Amino acid sequence: MKAPVSALLATCMASACSAVPDAPAPSAAAGAVREVEFACDGGQSVTVRFHPDERAVLVRNNEEIVLRQQVSGSGFIYGNGPTTIRGKGEDLTVEIGRMAPIRCRAA
Template identity: 60%
Template sequence: MREVAYQCSRGETVQVRYHTAEERAELVREGQAISLKQQPSGSGFIYSNGPNTIRGKGNALTVEIGRMVPLQCQAR
């Protein structure tokens, strides 16, 4: 398991716990963990559970939660 902290737009911070052997990740935002399953990706990575998705490449991460405006994040 690898945990990465991200600094996001609007001053938010999130953590992502990558469980690569299990093809899943946990997005931790505002103290709540959201479990996401790895999805096929042409480049970079995508984890999703339907309404919630994280996608990224290198140090950049986009967080999509429901209908809210996506967060743009950078690894710290």
């Protein structure tokens, strides 16, 4: 038996909207900002603050970049156009403009 199109559409929409970052999180109260430090290729480091209002703040070279959560099939993605962070578990990739992606891991 074929499922009604509306049921399939509802299922697809529900799963697409349920993307939640699975970044490493220190124990904290629900709704609190989660701050994660990452060690990156080339001896670089970045910090990401995951806010409960679907935004993240990337701190790199003492510069703060605000990013908005994007829909992700797996893991998490935050971006603002020229800058994107994406990751899963303890891994993070930072993409800034035309620079080569920076690979990082939770410290």
